[in-house]
Amino acid sequence: MPRVTQEHVDARRAQILAGARRAFARYGYEGATVVRLEEEIGLSRGAIFNYFPDKLAIFVALAAETNRVYVHLILERGLATAIREMANESPEWLASLIEIESRMRHDPDFVERFRRAHEPEADAIAHWFADQQAGGVFRADVDFRDLGRFATMVINGLALRIAGEEPYDVESVLRLLTDARAPRT
Amino acid sequence: MPRVTQEHVDARRAQILAGARRAFARYGYEGATVVRLEEEIGLSRGAIFNYFPDKLAIFVALAAETNRVYVHLILERGLATAIREMANESPEWLASLIEIESRMRHDPDFVERFRRAHEPEADAIAHWFADQQAGGVFRADVDFRDLGRFATMVINGLALRIAGEEPYDVESVLRLLTDARAPRT
Numbered sequence: 001m002p003r004v005t006q007e008h009v010d011a012r013r014a015q016i017l018a019g020a021r022r023a024f025a026r027y028g029y030e031g032a033t034v035v036r037l038e039e040e041i042g043l044s045r046g047a048i049f050n051y052f053p054d055k056l057a058i059f060v061a062l063a064a065e066t067n068r069v070y071v072h073l074i075l076e077r078g079l080a081t082a083i084r085e086m087a088n089e090s091p092e093w094l095a096s097l098i099e100i101e102s103r104m105r106h107d108p109d110f111v112e113r114f115r116r117a118h119e120p121e122a123d124a125i126a127h128w129f130a131d132q133q134a135g136g137v138f139r140a141d142v143d144f145r146d147l148g149r150f151a152t153m154v155i156n157g158l159a160l161r162i163a164g165e166e167p168y169d170v171e172s173v174l175r176l177l178t179d180a181r182a183p184r185t
Numbered sequence: 186m187p188r189v190t191q192e193h194v195d196a197r198r199a200q201i202l203a204g205a206r207r208a209f210a211r212y213g214y215e216g217a218t219v220v221r222l223e224e225e226i227g228l229s230r231g232a233i234f235n236y237f238p239d240k241l242a243i244f245v246a247l248a249a250e251t252n253r254v255y256v257h258l259i260l261e262r263g264l265a266t267a268i269r270e271m272a273n274e275s276p277e278w279l280a281s282l283i284e285i286e287s288r289m290r291h292d293p294d295f296v297e298r299f300r301r302a303h304e305p306e307a308d309a310i311a312h313w314f315a316d317q318q319a320g321g322v323f324r325a326d327v328d329f330r331d332l333g334r335f336a337t338m339v340i341n342g343l344a345l346r347i348a349g350e351e352p353y354d355v356e357s358v359l360r361l362l363t364d365a366r367a368p369r370t
Binding site: 095101105143154156158167169172176181184 | 213215271280281283284286287288289325328331332334335337338339340341342343345346348349350351352353354357358360362364365366369
């Protein structure tokens with residue numbers, strides 16, 4: 001058996017995730033059959049399921065990766081950068097994410113795998129909101145958890161609009177969100 | 186052929202919509218088979234499809250009815266009342282609405298039927314935001330359409346949280362939304 005390098009494993013996983021993302025965006029979760037996954041990824045089912053146990057695992061990895069990218073943007077470059085970045089996201093991929101997460105929320109296996117994949121980012125983002133509040137950047141008269149939840153609602157509401165290809169002005173969203181969370185004078 | 190009164194027609198339509206709402210909430214759109222629709226509604230498929238041409242027409246009617254209820258709450262009793270009311274909505278039904286609308290956004294027939302069903306409310310709500318701004322209740326330095334879109338994002342983001350059974354504090358949401366759109370001093 002040939003030795004497989006970590007670089008090779010990482011490259012294959014990245015290839016599988018990129019192709020699967022295209023397949024989910026194009027066909028939805030149910031519609032992304034194994035044949036279509038093979039086509040978009042450019043690998044056989046044997047190779048694909050050598051790296052991921054099943055289709056759900058590929059989806060969970062993709063959703064966690066998307067979440068991680070946005071959390072790191074917020075932590076390193078602030079909410080405004082993350083929200084402006086989301087305005088460039090593929091409407092099809094956002095629609096797939098929303099549709100699949102809504103549909104699978106009663107599958108305990110999915111919920112548990114998803115929770116575990118998101119846990120480190122959930123903690124990091126809660127700390128970030130607490131720090132911003134402690135530093136006087138965010139208002140102090142609303143619990144920092146509720147500030148974080150409100151920002152999440154705006155981000156998810158924006159994702160729904162982008163997915164539905166409905167109009168919005170990202171700078172107005174940022175201005176309103178900034179004023180909502182600003183310290184009260 | 187017996188004469189059918191308008192009351193009878195209205196009562197049957199209401200019965201069909203209530204049962205179909207339960208079926209969609211419980212099984213999702215695909216899972217709400219004709220057999221399950223018959224069970225939840227308590228009528229035969231012949232009777233059901235005498236009032237609606239197909240399953241999609243039932244879903245569009247339900248989504249339009251939900252939208253109409255919230256728009257009228259906003260127009261008559263304000264945004265806060267509408268948002269507090271949504272906190273009592275069935276998570277299952279909200280999840281179905283979000284999932285189905287996301288999934289069907291590429292079906293031109295659905296998009297067109299949905300648009301037509303929502304048109305009167307879309308106009309009414311745009312006028313309401315323009316009036317609130319003209320009356321000095323909402324800030325004047327952001328386009329009233331963007332104020333309406335921001336409120337919609339918050340409402341939809343809250344609907345996603347309720348659907349996902351995630352924690353939120355409705356009074357914090359209202360306070361942040363109110364401060365976001367308040368006139369700048």
